[in-house]
Amino acid sequence: MKRHIFGLAALALVVSAGGASAQTMSFADAGDLIAKACGASIERFCARDDIGTGKVASCLEQNKKDVPAQCFSALQAAEAGTAARLAAQKATFGLCQDDARQFCKGVKPGDANLLDCLLASSKVVSNACRQGLANAGWAN
Amino acid sequence: MTAFTRRAAGLALVAALTLGASFGSVERASAQTPMSSAEITKQLSEVTQFDPSLTAQVLQNMAQRAVQANQPLPLDQSEIAKRLSKLAQIDVQIQFALNSAVIRPQSYGALGSIADAMHHPILWNYRFLVVGNTDTTGTRAVNLALSQKRAEAIKEALVNLGKVDPARLDAVGLGQEALEVPSKPTDPINRRVEIFTIGTMQAMPKPLQ
Numbered sequence: 560m561k562r563h564i565f566g567l568a569a570l571a572l573v574v575s576a577g578g579a580s581a582q583t584m585s586f587a588d589a590g591d592l593i594a595k596a597c598g599a600s601i602e603r604f605c606a607r608d609d610i611g612t613g614k615v616a617s618c619l620e621q622n623k624k625d626v627p628a629q630c631f632s633a634l635q636a637a638e639a640g641t642a643a644r645l646a647a648q649k650a651t652f653g654l655c656q657d658d659a660r661q662f663c664k665g666v667k668p669g670d671a672n673l674l675d676c677l678l679a680s681s682k683v684v685s686n687a688c689r690q691g692l693a694n695a696g697w698a699n
Numbered sequence: 700m701t702a703f704t705r706r707a708a709g710l711a712l713v714a715a716l717t718l719g720a721s722f723g724s725v726e727r728a729s730a731q732t733p734m735s736s737a738e739i740t741k742q743l744s745e746v747t748q749f750d751p752s753l754t755a756q757v758l759q760n761m762a763q764r765a766v767q768a769n770q771p772l773p774l775d776q777s778e779i780a781k782r783l784s785k786l787a788q789i790d791v792q793i794q795f796a797l798n799s800a801v802i803r804p805q806s807y808g809a810l811g812s813i814a815d816a817m818h819h820p821i822l823w824n825y826r827f828l829v830v831g832n833t834d835t836t837g838t839r840a841v842n843l844a845l846s847q848k849r850a851e852a853i854k855e856a857l858v859n860l861g862k863v864d865p866a867r868l869d870a871v872g873l874g875q876e877a878l879e880v881p882s883k884p885t886d887p888i889n890r891r892v893e894i895f896t897i898g899t900m901q902a903m904p905k906p907l908q
Contacts, residue, residue, distance in 0.1 A: 590807030598804030
């Protein structure tokens with residue numbers, strides 16, 4: 560019975576993580592999420608591994624039986640959310656191209672000038688552009 | 700970044716880089732509140748005047764020569780320091796395990812904020828120098844090596860986890876050779892990581908027609 564409940568809890572976590580992955584996530588939030596869900600396990604089992612090398616993830620995997628399931632779903636959600644964020648950032652100026660031509664003529668791209676113009680025009684830009692800016696994490 | 704605005708002296712957040720000795724839980728909203736990505740973006744985009752001759756290699760050679768000769772490196776009075784101080788910069792709080800370059804989990808969020816800032820359009824086209832510093836506790840040579848490893852660990856994390864283009868980042872450790880407060884050499888305030896905006900990647904695109 561206990562195992563059954565645990566299985567259900569794990570399933571609920573996977574489902575909620577799946578739901579979250581549809582959203583985009585900042586790297587700051589991803590870092591906080593991983594620290595919160597995995598921090599104790601990392602300091603206990605992987606204290607010598609540097610997070611930038613990718614060894615921490617494999618270390619956590621090796622100690623799977625002692626690492627809480629929400630750590631793995633947090634890692635997954637962080638990976639999916641930040642990948643979605645980067646994809647959204649890449650796509651945003653394409654989504655806003657027509658709006659930029661209409662509202663930002665003469666604006667010199669670079670130094671976020673175009674973004675500033677689009678944000679200043681946020682009431683009139685297309686829904687796709689506005690949603691793109693939000694998904695990229697650049698909306699006000 | 701179009702306006703040439705010199706940073707006010709008080710603008711640079713001087714935050715001690717605490718060497719984690721305790722493994723207890725750390726309150727994020729304590730005295731050391733990490734900067735948000737918006738604050739980082741703002742500060743790193745403040746100055747447009749770059750100094751192309753100021754590279755990681757130049758700084759590293761200077762620090763190594765000073766340690767080998769066992770000579771003080773009066774970086775505060777030096778031309779290099781003056782030039783560094785003109786660049787847009789931030790002091791970041793990254794906590795490392797004691798005597799190691801392993802970044803502690805409570806700093807993952809702060810690292811993420813730096814990555815977010817570097818992905819923002821205002822900083823898209825810019826390159827950065829990550830500089831690690833220690834206080835004078837321990838030996839100079841060890842401090843120099845440790846600070847280099849820590850600066851590299853931050854670059855590695857920004858690249859592999861934060862997905863920042865490695866071509867945009869240089870890392871250098873200056874050990875105890877560039878004290879923040881030379882009158883208090885052992886003060887932990889000297890342990891810090893600085894990030895400088897050092898140049899552009901490519902020419903800015905043309906205006907929309």
